[in-house]
Amino acid sequence: MMTQALQVVILVLVALGATLVVMVRGRVRQVVALSAYGIGLAVLFFTMQAPDVTLSELVVGAVALPLILLLTIARVRWRR
Amino acid sequence: MTYFPYLVAAWILACGLYGLVTNRDLIHQIICLIVVQSSTYVMLLATGYVTGGIAPYFSDVPGSPKAVDPVVQALALTDVVVEAAVTALLASFAIQAHKRFGTLDPQDLAEFKG
Amino acid sequence: MTPGQRRVIFLVAMAGLAAFVIWGITGLPGFGRYPGPYGPAILKVAEGQTNATGIVSAVNFEYRGIDTVGEEFILFTAVVGMTVVLRKLRGERQRPAIEEARERAQPAGGTGVRAAALAFTGPAALIGWWLATHAQTNPSGGFQGGVVLATAFLLVYLGGEFLTFRRLSPVDITDAAEAIGAGGFAAVGVTAIAAGLPYMDNYLPLGKVPGAVSSAGTIALISFLVGIGVAAAFVQIAGELLEQTMLVREGGG
Numbered sequence: 256m257m258t259q260a261l262q263v264v265i266l267v268l269v270a271l272g273a274t275l276v277v278m279v280r281g282r283v284r285q286v287v288a289l290s291a292y293g294i295g296l297a298v299l300f301f302t303m304q305a306p307d308v309t310l311s312e313l314v315v316g317a318v319a320l321p322l323i324l325l326l327t328i329a330r331v332r333w334r335r
Numbered sequence: 336m337t338y339f340p341y342l343v344a345a346w347i348l349a350c351g352l353y354g355l356v357t358n359r360d361l362i363h364q365i366i367c368l369i370v371v372q373s374s375t376y377v378m379l380l381a382t383g384y385v386t387g388g389i390a391p392y393f394s395d396v397p398g399s400p401k402a403v404d405p406v407v408q409a410l411a412l413t414d415v416v417v418e419a420a421v422t423a424l425l426a427s428f429a430i431q432a433h434k435r436f437g438t439l440d441p442q443d444l445a446e447f448k449g
Numbered sequence: 450m451t452p453g454q455r456r457v458i459f460l461v462a463m464a465g466l467a468a469f470v471i472w473g474i475t476g477l478p479g480f481g482r483y484p485g486p487y488g489p490a491i492l493k494v495a496e497g498q499t500n501a502t503g504i505v506s507a508v509n510f511e512y513r514g515i516d517t518v519g520e521e522f523i524l525f526t527a528v529v530g531m532t533v534v535l536r537k538l539r540g541e542r543q544r545p546a547i548e549e550a551r552e553r554a555q556p557a558g559g560t561g562v563r564a565a566a567l568a569f570t571g572p573a574a575l576i577g578w579w580l581a582t583h584a585q586t587n588p589s590g591g592f593q594g595g596v597v598l599a600t601a602f603l604l605v606y607l608g609g610e611f612l613t614f615r616r617l618s619p620v621d622i623t624d625a626a627e628a629i630g631a632g633g634f635a636a637v638g639v640t641a642i643a644a645g646l647p648y649m650d651n652y653l654p655l656g657k658v659p660g661a662v663s664s665a666g667t668i669a670l671i672s673f674l675v676g677i678g679v680a681a682a683f684v685q686i687a688g689e690l691l692e693q694t695m696l697v698r699e700g701g702g
Contacts, residue, residue, distance in 0.1 A: 259336060259386075266343045269377070273347040273370050277354035282362050289366055296373055300411075303380045304390040304403045306588035307505050310580070311415040312376070314596040319419040319683060320369065322603065326690035327426040328362060331433040337479035345470045349463060356459040357452065383488060386481030391504035392588055393496055402504070404488030405495075409508040413520040416592040416679060420527040423686040427531040430693055 258302060265299045272296075286324045290317055340381035347374035361429040361439040365422060372418050376411045383407035499585075501665035506584035510671040518635055521675060525631040528682045535689055566608035574601035581676025585665035591672040595679025602684045606691065623685045630678020637667055637674070 272292035279285045293316020301309040351371030358364050383404030391405040433439055478484050491512060492504060501507040509517050580587070581594025 263336065263339065266340055270343045270346050273350045273373070276370055277350045277367055282360070285363060285366050289369065292370075292373075296376065299377070300380055303384050304388060305380050305408045305411070306390050306392070307503075307590065307593070308376065308380065308408055308411045308415065310588060310593045311412050311596075314593055314600070315415050315419045318600050318603075319596055320422060322687060323419065323423045323426050323690065324362065324366065326687070326694055327430055330430050330690070330694045331362070331439060336481075338474050338477070340480050341474040341477060342471075345467070345474065348470075349467065352463065352466075353459065356455060359452075381480055382477065383483055383485070384481055385483050390588065391492060392586075393502045393504070402492050404483055404485055405491060405504040405508050406485070406487050406513070408505045409513055409517075412505065412590070413509065413517055413592055416596060417520050417523050417527075419596075420524045420682060420686065423690070424527040424531045424534070426690070427534045430690075431534055 262299075262302045265295065265302055269295045269299050282328050283325070286321050286328070289324070290321045293317055293320065340384075341378065344374045344378040344381060347371075347377060359440050359442060361432065361441060361444075362426075364441070365425050365429065368425070369418065369422060372414075376415065379407040379411045499665050499668060501585040501668050503584060503586050503588060503590075505588070506590050506668055506672060507665070509590065510584065510668045510675075514638065514671070517671075517675075518638060521631050521634050521678060524679065524682050525627060528627065528685050531686065531689055535693055563608045566604045570601050570604045570608075573597060573604055577601060577676070577680065581680075582669070582673055584672030585668050591675025591677075592679055594672075594676040595681075596683055598676065598680035599683035599687070603687055606687070620685070620688065623681045623688070626681035627678050627685065630674050630676075630681060633674040634671055634678070637671055 272295045276288045297309045297312040354367030388401045388403040391402045495504045495507045499507045577598030580589035584590035
């Protein structure tokens with residue numbers, strides 16, 4: 256019962272998070288929102304008894320994707 | 336609760352598609368594509384979940400207790416990492432498009448065709 | 450097409466898709482009542498057949514091994530594609546890294562960040578290595594371990610040492626490591642054929658204790674190879690993007 260309550264709360268958070276990521280304007284803000292959304296997903300996967308996917312989502316969502324996107328943003332912003 | 340997780344996956348898919356169609360910036364669109372892809376992870380793991388099941392790791396669990404489906408987890412796990420590499424490829428396309436045309440708006444990019 | 454029209458068309462299409470998806474969802478077994486035949490079947494036999502206590506890794510690197518080879522090569526191809534797309538354009542020049550580093554001002558208050566980043570380098574490398582080599586027993590494996598291992602190199606860059614980052618991960622070496630990872634994985638599968646076994650057959654000794662580091666035969670080996678390949682791929686991705694951001698300039702020279 257406890258698990259299910261937790262799952263519902265996190266599912267709602269993840270749904271809101273996805274909406275937020277899509278609606279936020281501004282590239283850097285969107286990357287930060289995406290990173291937070293990734294952590295939300297990781298917690299969701301953990302409550303669904305998938306620790307390995309949690310780990311995968313954490314390292315990719317919190318490290319790899321923000322890094323790739325922020326470097327890309329830095330590159331296209333740059334002018335000389 | 337019966338269908339709620341599946342509906343959340345569908346909602347995430349809808350959000351991502353909406354962003355893909357309405358945004359006019361390649362980087363925003365890459366991010367929306369990531370959101371679309373994340374809906375598949377939620378869907379996969381939701382279908383494989385078993386109420387009361389444990390994670391499929393039996394190091395310190397005697398006997399064979401009820402566990403959730405390992406196959407969908409394996410699918411989602413590799414896909415998460417591969418997604419990041421594909422994002423990098425898309426990002427490099429965006430960088431190159433920006434270098435060549437000085438814009439990241441797909442509508443403007445269409446005008447440069449030919 | 451104006452954005453307004455685009456939105457209208459999207460909403461119409463979305464209504465159709467939503468109807469279709471909801472029709473599909475209501476045909477699924479409810480959440481938590483998974484009836485699938487494969488999962489329970491694998492759960493029943495996996496530990497006995499492979500001596501791996503982490504069943505997800507057993508699925509990834511053994512039962513679904515050929516599919517994971519495909520995933521590994523998607524990763525490989527994506528990085529190769531990225532290197533090709535980001536090749537030097539006409540009229541672009543790349544400044545030598547040492548020159549760029551000399552002109553680059555250290556951000557103020559950088560010492561704390563530097564110290565923290567460099568202090569975390571060792572633990573990150575260790576955790577990545579540990580994750581990549583313990584797939585058969587823990588919720589880990591080459592894919593996650595590889596990304597964590599790559600962050601160890603990125604921390605060196607965060608510590609303000611782009612030159613060291615480049616020296617620690619020259620393109621030749623990351624290229625080679627990536628090829629060893631992806632090629633080694635495929636080769637493990639092919640060796641099984643050479644020995645007269647089916648592709649991806651687990652031909653190494655499985656060990657005596659389920660879940661021990663030395664158990665599970667090729668599962669452990671493949672996980673390690675995947676770890677090397679993924680780590681190299683992500684170091685390469687980061688290096689490629691950093692080079693673009695910091696070294697490549699327009700104009701002849």
